[in-house]
Amino acid sequence: MMKSLKRNKLDRIAFFTILSLGCAACVTSSSTGSTIAQGRTWTSGDPDKAPKNVILLIGDGMGPEQVKAAGMYANGTPGTLPFEQFPHQGEIMTYSANNSVTDSAAGGTAIATGVKVNNGVISMAIPGDGQPLKTVLEKYQAAGKSTGLVTTTEMTHATPAAFAAHQEGRTQQAEIGQQYLNTTRPEVLFGGGGAGMSPKAAESAGYTVVTNRQQMQALDTETMTRVSGQFGRGHLPYESKGVGDLPHLREMAKTALNILDNDPDGLFLMIEGGRIDHAGHENHLQRNVMETLQFAETVAEVLKWAENNPDTLIIVTADHETGGLKVLKNNGQGQFPQVSWSSHNHTAANVGIYGWGPNSDRVSGTMENTDVFYLLLGQQYVTGD
Numbered sequence: 001m002m003k004s005l006k007r008n009k010l011d012r013i014a015f016f017t018i019l020s021l022g023c024a025a026c027v028t029s030s031s032t033g034s035t036i037a038q039g040r041t042w043t044s045g046d047p048d049k050a051p052k053n054v055i056l057l058i059g060d061g062m063g064p065e066q067v068k069a070a071g072m073y074a075n076g077t078p079g080t081l082p083f084e085q086f087p088h089q090g091e092i093m094t095y096s097a098n099n100s101v102t103d104s105a106a107g108g109t110a111i112a113t114g115v116k117v118n119n120g121v122i123s124m125a126i127p128g129d130g131q132p133l134k135t136v137l138e139k140y141q142a143a144g145k146s147t148g149l150v151t152t153t154e155m156t157h158a159t160p161a162a163f164a165a166h167q168e169g170r171t172q173q174a175e176i177g178q179q180y181l182n183t184t185r186p187e188v189l190f191g192g193g194g195a196g197m198s199p200k201a202a203e204s205a206g207y208t209v210v211t212n213r214q215q216m217q218a219l220d221t222e223t224m225t226r227v228s229g230q231f232g233r234g235h236l237p238y239e240s241k242g243v244g245d246l247p248h249l250r251e252m253a254k255t256a257l258n259i260l261d262n263d264p265d266g267l268f269l270m271i272e273g274g275r276i277d278h279a280g281h282e283n284h285l286q287r288n289v290m291e292t293l294q295f296a297e298t299v300a301e302v303l304k305w306a307e308n309n310p311d312t313l314i315i316v317t318a319d320h321e322t323g324g325l326k327v328l329k330n331n332g333q334g335q336f337p338q339v340s341w342s343s344h345n346h347t348a349a350n351v352g353i354y355g356w357g358p359n360s361d362r363v364s365g366t367m368e369n370t371d372v373f374y375l376l377l378g379q380q381y382v383t384g385d
C-alpha cells in the first residue's frame with residue numbers, strides 16, 4: 001500500500017489545486033444535464049439505462065490488506081476472494097470534508113449521496129446549507145424500486161443510517177430509527193436490535209418483525225412486503241464467536257434479495273459487513289479475517305442471485321481502512337498470516353472497489369468515494385480517466 005498511499009497524497013494535492021483554481025466549475029448545470037462532482041464528471045445518464053437491480057456491499061474498515069489476509073487464510077493465496085474475480089477493479093480515496101481520516105458516517109454519506117461531509121454527519125449538507133442530502137436509496141425508491149439495508153452492526157449504526165436517515169450527528173440513533181420506520185421506510189431492515197429500534201415501534205409502523213434466523217427463514221418471501229429483522233441487542237456477534245440462533249450476513253442478504261426481487265421495477269440493496277471495522281479497532285486478526293470471509297461469502301451469495309438476474313450492478317467497496325494492517329508473511333491455507341497493525345483507529349489508506357454487471361466498467365483507477373454514488377445511479381463519467 002505504500003505506493004497507493006503516496007498516490008493518494010498526490011491525488012489529493014491535485015484535487016485541492018483544481019478546487020482552488022476552478023471552483024466556478026463546481027456547479028450543477030441542469031441545462032446540460034451534467035454535474036461536476038468532487039471526483040470525476042458524470043452525466044445524468046439515461047434513467048432507462050440504469051441497471052434494474054443495484055446491490056452495494058460495504059466492508060466497513062476493509063482495506064486491501066484485510067482482503068489480502070483473508071484470501072491467504074481461506075485459500076493460501078491472496079487475490080482469491082469472490083469479489084477479487086470481478087471484471088472491473090480500482091480504488092477509492094476516503095477522506096472526509098474535514099479530516100484526512102474519515103469515520104463511517106462521512107464515508108457512508110459520501111457513497112450514499114455523492115457529497116463529502118464532516119465526520120459524524122449522516123447525509124446532511126454539513127459543511128453547507130445543513131439541508132438533507134438525497135441518498136441513492138431514496139432516489140431509487142422514488143423511481144419505484146424496492147429497497148433494503150442489511151448489516152451486522154446495530155441497525156441504526158452510521159453506515160446504514162447514511163442511506164436512509166438524515167441527522168447532524170451519528171449518535172442520534174433514536175431519531176435514525178424513527179426516520180427508517182416512519183419516513184424513509186425501506187422494505188427490508190435487517191441488523192442488530194435496540195439502539196433506536198424496537199419490535200413495538202416497527203410493528204406500529206406496519207413492519208413484520210423477526211428476531212432470529214428461524215423466524216427470518218420462515219418468512220414467505222413471495223408475499224412479504226416490509227420486514228424489520230432485529231437480531232439480538234446491539235451488534236451481531238463476531239463470526240469467530242459463533243452467531244448462535246441469529247443469522248449470518250450471507251443468510252440475511254439472501255432473504256433480503258428474495259423479498260425485494262418481487263418488485264418488477266427492481267431493487268436497491270445495501271449490505272454491510274460492519275464488524276470488520278470493530279475487529280480492526282481491536283487489532284484482532286482472527287476476528288478480522290473471519291468477518292471479511294463472511295462478507296466474501298455474502299458477495300458470492302449475491303453473485304449467485306445476480307447470475308439469474310442479469311440486469312444487476314454489484315459494487316463491492318469499503319468506507320475506510322481500520323487498524324493500519326500490513327501483511328508481512330503468508331503462512332498458507334488455514335493459517336493466519338503474520339501481520340502488523342499501526343493504529344487502533346481508521347487510517348487514510350485507499351480502499352478497493354470492485355464492479356460486476358452493467359455500468360461496472362466505470363470502475364477504474366483511483367476514484368473518489370463520492371464517485372460511487374454516480375456509479376450506483378448508472379451514470380457515466382464524461383471526463384477524467
Ligand SMILES: [Zn+2]
Nearest residue numbers: 061277278322
Ligand atoms: Zn470504526
